[in-house]
Amino acid sequence: MKMTFGTVLAGAVLVVITVVFMTLGVSTLTFQPLPSDTARPLTDQEERGRQIYMGNGCVYCHTQYVRPQDWNAAGGAKASRVAQAGDYIFQKTMLLGTERTGPDLSQEGGIHPDDWHRAHFTNPRYTSPNSIMPQFSFIQGRELDDLIAYVQSLGGKAADARMAQLKSTQDEVMKAWNTSYEAHLAQIKTMVPDSWKELKSAVPPTQRSLLHGKQIFVTNCIGCHGQYGDSRGPASQFMKPDPANFTRPELQLAASDGQYYQYLLFGLPGTSMPAWGDYLTVQDIWDVINFLRTIPKGGLVVPDEQLTPALMLQFDPTYGKGAPGGYQGPDPSNSDKILDDPLCDVNVFPDVSVLPGGVRPADCQVGSGGK
Amino acid sequence: MTATQELSGSRAATSTDEYGASRAWIYSSIIWLAVGTSFALIAAIEMVSPDFLGGISYLEFGRIRPIHVNSVTFFWLSMANIGAFYYIVPKLTGRPIWSEQLAKVSMWLWNIVGILMVLTLAAGFSQAREYAEMIWPLDIFVMIVLLLNAFNILMTIYKRREKKLYVSIWYIMGSVVWLPLVYAIGNVIWSPFVGNPDEPNQNLFSGSLTGINDATWNWFYGHNILGLWFTTGGVALVYYLVPVITKTPVYSHLMSMIGFWSISLFYSMVGQHHILATPTPGYLKLIATLGSIGLFIPVLTFLTNIWMTMRGNWGRIYASLPLKFVLVGTVFYFITCIQGPFQAVQSFNRLIHFTNWIVGHAHLALLGTMTTWAMGAIYYIIPVTLKRRIYSPGLAEIQFWMVVSGFLLIMISLQVVGLIQGAEWLRGEPVYKTVQDLKPYFAVRAIGGSMVVVGAYIQAYNIYKTVRSGPRIQTQMEQSLAEVGG
Numbered sequence: 001m002k003m004t005f006g007t008v009l010a011g012a013v014l015v016v017i018t019v020v021f022m023t024l025g026v027s028t029l030t031f032q033p034l035p036s037d038t039a040r041p042l043t044d045q046e047e048r049g050r051q052i053y054m055g056n057g058c059v060y061c062h063t064q065y066v067r068p069q070d071w072n073a074a075g076g077a078k079a080s081r082v083a084q085a086g087d088y089i090f091q092k093t094m095l096l097g098t099e100r101t102g103p104d105l106s107q108e109g110g111i112h113p114d115d116w117h118r119a120h121f122t123n124p125r126y127t128s129p130n131s132i133m134p135q136f137s138f139i140q141g142r143e144l145d146d147l148i149a150y151v152q153s154l155g156g157k158a159a160d161a162r163m164a165q166l167k168s169t170q171d172e173v174m175k176a177w178n179t180s181y182e183a184h185l186a187q188i189k190t191m192v193p194d195s196w197k198e199l200k201s202a203v204p205p206t207q208r209s210l211l212h213g214k215q216i217f218v219t220n221c222i223g224c225h226g227q228y229g230d231s232r233g234p235a236s237q238f239m240k241p242d243p244a245n246f247t248r249p250e251l252q253l254a255a256s257d258g259q260y261y262q263y264l265l266f267g268l269p270g271t272s273m274p275a276w277g278d279y280l281t282v283q284d285i286w287d288v289i290n291f292l293r294t295i296p297k298g299g300l301v302v303p304d305e306q307l308t309p310a311l312m313l314q315f316d317p318t319y320g321k322g323a324p325g326g327y328q329g330p331d332p333s334n335s336d337k338i339l340d341d342p343l344c345d346v347n348v349f350p351d352v353s354v355l356p357g358g359v360r361p362a363d364c365q366v367g368s369g370g371k
Numbered sequence: 372m373t374a375t376q377e378l379s380g381s382r383a384a385t386s387t388d389e390y391g392a393s394r395a396w397i398y399s400s401i402i403w404l405a406v407g408t409s410f411a412l413i414a415a416i417e418m419v420s421p422d423f424l425g426g427i428s429y430l431e432f433g434r435i436r437p438i439h440v441n442s443v444t445f446f447w448l449s450m451a452n453i454g455a456f457y458y459i460v461p462k463l464t465g466r467p468i469w470s471e472q473l474a475k476v477s478m479w480l481w482n483i484v485g486i487l488m489v490l491t492l493a494a495g496f497s498q499a500r501e502y503a504e505m506i507w508p509l510d511i512f513v514m515i516v517l518l519l520n521a522f523n524i525l526m527t528i529y530k531r532r533e534k535k536l537y538v539s540i541w542y543i544m545g546s547v548v549w550l551p552l553v554y555a556i557g558n559v560i561w562s563p564f565v566g567n568p569d570e571p572n573q574n575l576f577s578g579s580l581t582g583i584n585d586a587t588w589n590w591f592y593g594h595n596i597l598g599l600w601f602t603t604g605g606v607a608l609v610y611y612l613v614p615v616i617t618k619t620p621v622y623s624h625l626m627s628m629i630g631f632w633s634i635s636l637f638y639s640m641v642g643q644h645h646i647l648a649t650p651t652p653g654y655l656k657l658i659a660t661l662g663s664i665g666l667f668i669p670v671l672t673f674l675t676n677i678w679m680t681m682r683g684n685w686g687r688i689y690a691s692l693p694l695k696f697v698l699v700g701t702v703f704y705f706i707t708c709i710q711g712p713f714q715a716v717q718s719f720n721r722l723i724h725f726t727n728w729i730v731g732h733a734h735l736a737l738l739g740t741m742t743t744w745a746m747g748a749i750y751y752i753i754p755v756t757l758k759r760r761i762y763s764p765g766l767a768e769i770q771f772w773m774v775v776s777g778f779l780l781i782m783i784s785l786q787v788v789g790l791i792q793g794a795e796w797l798r799g800e801p802v803y804k805t806v807q808d809l810k811p812y813f814a815v816r817a818i819g820g821s822m823v824v825v826g827a828y829i830q831a832y833n834i835y836k837t838v839r840s841g842p843r844i845q846t847q848m849e850q851s852l853a854e855v856g857g
Binding site: 001003004005008009011012013015016017019020022023024027028030031032033052053054055056057058059060061063065067068069070071072073083084085087088089090091092093094095096097098099100101102103104123124125128130131132133134135136137138139278279 | 417418419421422425426427428431432433434436437495496497498499500501525528529536540541544545548549552553556577579580581582583584585586587588589591599628632635636639640642643645646648649650651652654655658721724725726727729730792796797799800801802803804806807809810813
């Protein structure tokens, strides 16, 4: 074969054009999928949000399609769905993505309420401390509304259904919240199945359990619930109702272990509390719940060696006794550290001043047993 | 007039001028490498420490990343390759470039496109199509420059004095024709999207289709910009440099031909392997997988041809800096093209798709391979055409090791963490949990990246000093030495 000017030029163009026709041409002419059951066009506002999504390069870390082998990529247990060609029928410019540094967003709509997104866009570490997503604090006002509207539209009609559910639950929650704290506590209790309401922690509250619970709490929860468990984390400014304030005795006394378990596993509908079931194991969740019980008496401020079951509210020294790995009763060498004076409890927990710098009755020092 | 006078006197200036356009493109490319890698370093640090420069919109990761990618691909590699073409084509056709003036004008236009690219992307205007982020008005600008360049190079070849077309010329002809073709098709340039003019945020130009077929077009482009431009352009440089430096004819003409035709056939087929798990037609995936495996043919013929040409000449890599860059590049090319076909096979794709393995692979191709080839070409062309020796071979040596070892840190850390990510996802771990695994590897990547940045700045300094005060080549002997890369 003689490689002349004409041969090379015409050959190079013809080979590529032929393949282009074979692949792009034929597929575009013949592959025209119908809309899927969830596909819908975007509203004007959502379309504006999509432009912001495109302009800020969200597509480099977030995919928008779930592959058949992904069963935990988008929405977790709430909204997993393998992508279908008909899902994309109304979209101009595909934003499928090639990297999954952050979660898939194809079903993101209705997973979190707007409040959560507002906090998360301002600084993703507020709600998700391990995130490496950039701050989008420069997107504000109407632009932020548009962007959130777009994110809440992901998933099409399925997302709309989730959003509708979310909004109606939110209304109920807010109604109770605006009435009184007691009404709020009663209302959130209605979201828990009866059989769970009296459930006690399945993991006996050993010191190891509490330390593990503390570790999980400080690495995942303080963005909203605050570093002292007082609901004053940086994300809480964006959230209504406020995140749970674990220093409040009313909450701690009203909520059973099983109730907390439900909220951790599935999230608390109508609030910004997300489902942690995909991220934490059963043991992790029970350990966190055991730990939560120590917060009113300074579980987050005492040194680790003082974080003993004695700090728990309503601590039952017999619970789990004899069970493998269970609490074996007070350490005899250290028995005076057990806090057993109920009066002292009453003095301590109505007052958020267990917090550092706060005033605590002198005869009721944390860990001293109040004797 | 003696040979010495001829080389050092005023006539030296006129005789080097015919490569002025070549050098102009190369100088620009060197600056763009420093710019592009600097943006990369910022992005890499942001991946480790996300609140670094947090809240500054135009330095946000998602805006910096496409600036990095476009700078190093279109404005470093492409400009370095075109600069080298403007040297190689006259050498192989026996005549000066068709229009030196036009070549320089295209160089300036191309730089203007680059500056506009940085400004628009930093301002948040993007098509959000990978490798095709430049918005539609810039696409038009890009097309004009690409066509001017293609016309200039093709006219030079058409009006050549040397009748026989050497293999580098085939690849150059192919590349300059394929690039505008692929660019126009992949950017769906005839279908711009002009948003609602009443809504300022929506007024964003983006050529694209509606529906999932758009992804097929996007990835036809995304892969062919690599396969039918960077690869073929780089192969043209290697086919020129290795025989010239070793003064050995290319091992096999037949192999060159098989390589050229099979690359044009197979590379244009493979785009779909980027989206193997999408709900797109199955036969496209089949074609892509088969095409990817077929790529072994052009790759192995090219590498065999080059490495056989090197028979008896391997010792030259110690003496010739350009040859060292180029041959290390061929080793990385080999690794790239072994990884590539396997990545396109469903069973392995399941594991590594969406992970940082792919980012490592992209750096293997564009940094490990193409960048070292382009650096080799620069260290060859600058001394020969400028008639000055390199200001500091020692610095160039440091640059070589900085780029190569920095690149290895980047690739290895990303591919290791890619396997970890892939395995965890298959096990059912949610993405938020695997984010934590990335951090130490991303730190290693940032360290490797900073070494590459140092390499890029050393190159800029060394070439600047060479132009300003590199020792002049005085004798015929020195000139001959420069022409064999040493």
